[in-house]
Amino acid sequence: MLKYIAKRLVMSIPVIIGITILSFGIMKLSPGDPLANFVNPSISMEDLEASRDALGLNDPLHVQYFKWIGEVVRGNFGYTYSGNHQISALIMERLPNTIILTLSAFVLSFVVGIPVGVIAAVKKNSRLDYSLTFLSLVGVAIPSFFFGLLVIYLFALVLGIFPSGGMENIRAGYTGFAYFTDILHHLILPAIVLSLGNIASVSRFTRSNMLDVLKEDYIRTARAKGLRNKVILYKHAFRNALIPVVTIFGLSIPFLFSGAYITESIFNWPGMGQLGIKAIQDREYGIIMALNLITATLVLLGNLTSDILYAVVDPRIRN
Amino acid sequence: MSKTILRVEDLSVRFRTEEGVFNAVDNISFTLEEQKTLAIVGESGSGKSVTSLAIMQLLAENGHISSGEIYVDDENILNMSSSQVQHNILGKKISMIFQEPMTALNPILKIGDQITESIIEHQGTGKKEAYEIALDTLKQVGIPSPEQRIKQFPHELSGGMRQRVMIAMALVTRPKIMIADEPTTALDVTIEAQILNLIEQLKSTFKTSILFVTHDLNVVADIADDVIVMYCGQIIERGPVVDIFENPQHPYTKGLLATMPTLEDHKGELPTIQGGVPSITQRPGGCYFHPRCPHRMKKCETQSPGVYTVGQQQVKCFLFEGNKEERNDGK
Numbered sequence: 001m002l003k004y005i006a007k008r009l010v011m012s013i014p015v016i017i018g019i020t021i022l023s024f025g026i027m028k029l030s031p032g033d034p035l036a037n038f039v040n041p042s043i044s045m046e047d048l049e050a051s052r053d054a055l056g057l058n059d060p061l062h063v064q065y066f067k068w069i070g071e072v073v074r075g076n077f078g079y080t081y082s083g084n085h086q087i088s089a090l091i092m093e094r095l096p097n098t099i100i101l102t103l104s105a106f107v108l109s110f111v112v113g114i115p116v117g118v119i120a121a122v123k124k125n126s127r128l129d130y131s132l133t134f135l136s137l138v139g140v141a142i143p144s145f146f147f148g149l150l151v152i153y154l155f156a157l158v159l160g161i162f163p164s165g166g167m168e169n170i171r172a173g174y175t176g177f178a179y180f181t182d183i184l185h186h187l188i189l190p191a192i193v194l195s196l197g198n199i200a201s202v203s204r205f206t207r208s209n210m211l212d213v214l215k216e217d218y219i220r221t222a223r224a225k226g227l228r229n230k231v232i233l234y235k236h237a238f239r240n241a242l243i244p245v246v247t248i249f250g251l252s253i254p255f256l257f258s259g260a261y262i263t264e265s266i267f268n269w270p271g272m273g274q275l276g277i278k279a280i281q282d283r284e285y286g287i288i289m290a291l292n293l294i295t296a297t298l299v300l301l302g303n304l305t306s307d308i309l310y311a312v313v314d315p316r317i318r319n
Numbered sequence: 320m321s322k323t324i325l326r327v328e329d330l331s332v333r334f335r336t337e338e339g340v341f342n343a344v345d346n347i348s349f350t351l352e353e354q355k356t357l358a359i360v361g362e363s364g365s366g367k368s369v370t371s372l373a374i375m376q377l378l379a380e381n382g383h384i385s386s387g388e389i390y391v392d393d394e395n396i397l398n399m400s401s402s403q404v405q406h407n408i409l410g411k412k413i414s415m416i417f418q419e420p421m422t423a424l425n426p427i428l429k430i431g432d433q434i435t436e437s438i439i440e441h442q443g444t445g446k447k448e449a450y451e452i453a454l455d456t457l458k459q460v461g462i463p464s465p466e467q468r469i470k471q472f473p474h475e476l477s478g479g480m481r482q483r484v485m486i487a488m489a490l491v492t493r494p495k496i497m498i499a500d501e502p503t504t505a506l507d508v509t510i511e512a513q514i515l516n517l518i519e520q521l522k523s524t525f526k527t528s529i530l531f532v533t534h535d536l537n538v539v540a541d542i543a544d545d546v547i548v549m550y551c552g553q554i555i556e557r558g559p560v561v562d563i564f565e566n567p568q569h570p571y572t573k574g575l576l577a578t579m580p581t582l583e584d585h586k587g588e589l590p591t592i593q594g595g596v597p598s599i600t601q602r603p604g605g606c607y608f609h610p611r612c613p614h615r616m617k618k619c620e621t622q623s624p625g626v627y628t629v630g631q632q633q634v635k636c637f638l639f640e641g642n643k644e645e646r647n648d649g650k
């Protein structure tokens with residue numbers, strides 16, 4: 001088991017390197033000159049060249065790459081063009097907020113999606129199953145900006161039980177536990193909106209896996225042993241049905257991360273999505289590259305987690 | 320006289336298919352005596368598995384028992400609720416082993432867990448005691464180094480070993496009846512012989528009666544006491560194993576024997592029967608076997624024959640119409 005995890009970790013090293021090369025390449029290919037925005041129009045060509053030299057922009061590409069990567073591993077993503085803010089500081093201000101939102105949506109997707117799928121499978125072709133099928137179709141089909149607005153209208157404007165946006169009640173200045181519940185209060189609507197599509201697909205996937213597993217020979221064996229239905233369903237069927245579900249753990253991370261861009265905009269959630277959209281509008285390549293790199297690394301981590309979980313639930317993978 | 324342990328009376332099984340509702344098993348009756356082996360033989364598609372699964376009440380969703388009674392220890396299990404059957408019959412009085420050892424075990428549970436859960440369920444023993452019993456049973460089914468095997472997963476075992484595990488799993492609760500549905504068909508010949516020996520030997524150690532299902536008459540000769548020959552969901556001949564082998568009466572039984580490689584001398588005079596078993600949706604009128612029968616007569620095409628006694632055997636065929644009629648099974 002440990003050997004397997006170590007092997008998977010080693011295998012992801014070249015992927016990480018690949019990601020950084022790609023990020024760097026895209027940055028280099030993007031049009032425009034980093035100096036163009038800052039220089040005094042009256043500067044001489046020689047001085048311009050001199051400052052290019054000083055900034056290392058005339059170095060061979062691989063030298064530039066190694067300099068850049070050297071900074072990146074130390075957490076330095078450079079400075080923004082306008083205002084000269086430290087990019088890593090901007091990101092660190094936002095990243096935790098996005099992680100809170102994405103992680104909540106992630107947990108919600110599986111904590112709700114898996115049981116719903118199991119229930120639908122166990123009660124196959126019942127009215128409950130049909131209703132759940134209908135709801136998940138709606139869940140997959142409805143665009144999140146529309147669902148988000150609907151939810152805001154209903155729960156924030158009409159019922160007034162949840163705030164319509166933001167992450168905390170700044171004026172209240174809560175601390176300690178009250179601060180925590182305040183954030184939770186703000187988190188519920190965006191987390192539901194962000195996870196809706198995922199809940200729907202996780203539950204569909206769980207249902208179909210569960211139905212496939214229930215047709216397996218070993219389920220018939222379990223029945224022939226006179227085991228109780230609960231044991232057959234949960235010990236024998238559910239655990240096998242969970243194996244493929246684990247693979248979408250990893251897949252759902254990039255899905256939720258990109259979904260967060262939209263959800264954060266709708267709910268005014270101060271996360272990376274907001275930062276990213278603003279960066280794209282302002283052509284802040286440094287921020288975009290940093291976000292790409294972080295997102296790609298998270299995707300990689302997600303896949304790694306999936307693979308490890310896969311081995312945890314399926315003994316056939318371990319050796 | 321030995322005691323009857325399983326009695327099946329007029330059992331019929333129906334399946335709903337896209338083309339309508341069809342009988343897969345048609346009014347069959349038989350008994351299994353204590354500590355005997357009854358073999359059900361027939362080509363693939365003749366209704367052997369459906370019969371076994373009907374007894375276990377494990378038929379597919381589109382199938383149901385449309386008539387009949389199944390007595391285990393003189394109690395009709397078809398009158399029991401499904402939870403009673405689960406608690407008192409399955410895995411406790413009747414166990415079943417299946418054809419495919421590769422898929423019949425749960426891939427993510429350890430061998431030990433899969434064996435002990437039956438003991439814990441049916442005998443209420445603690446985990447530790449169940450583990451000891453499981454270990455002991457693994458020894459009895461001839462698994463080398465059972466202390467290691469018990470901690471392994473099914474994929475770490477060969478097909479033959481897995482089938483031994485299945486047998487251990489079936490016998491660990493000391494059931495009175497074991498149904499074995501083609502337990503050696505998926506194995507190669509040498510392993511097959513070992514497993515057959517094992518079943519034969521365990522029958523006396525565990526004092527179990529066996530319902531042994533196979534398409535291969537070869538297998539039956541050594542282990543069965545009595546034989547039932549099935550065709551298209553009906554029993555077309557039955558009798559003690561010696562008589563069936565030495566004196567087969569029904570043209571179908573003769574045909575089955577003729578295809579056996581060990582009976583070289585029968586070849587030629589008994590041509591092997593052509594074709595295969597028709598599906599349940601395409602059974603012919605009259606005697607189901609008539610389209611393939613070398614001795615068919617006019618009435619075979621329209622009437623279903625009665626069952627006639629020939630020596631120790633009962634045969635469902637018009638060729639024996641002059642003999643004593645036993646009963647008219649079916650239509």
Ligand SMILES: Nc1ncnc2c1ncn2[C@@H]1O[C@H](COP(=O)(O)OP(=O)(O)O)[C@@H](O)[C@H]1O
Binds near residue numbers: 597
């Ligand atoms: N679930 C089912 N639905 C429809 N037909 C079935 C089903 N199960 C078995 N049958 C049919 O019943 C007949 C007997 O099958 P089976 O008992 O499996 O044969 P075998 O003697 O080879 O074990 C076959 O024609 C088969 O196609």
Ligand SMILES: [Mg+2]
Binds near residue numbers: 368501
């Ligand atoms: Mg079969």
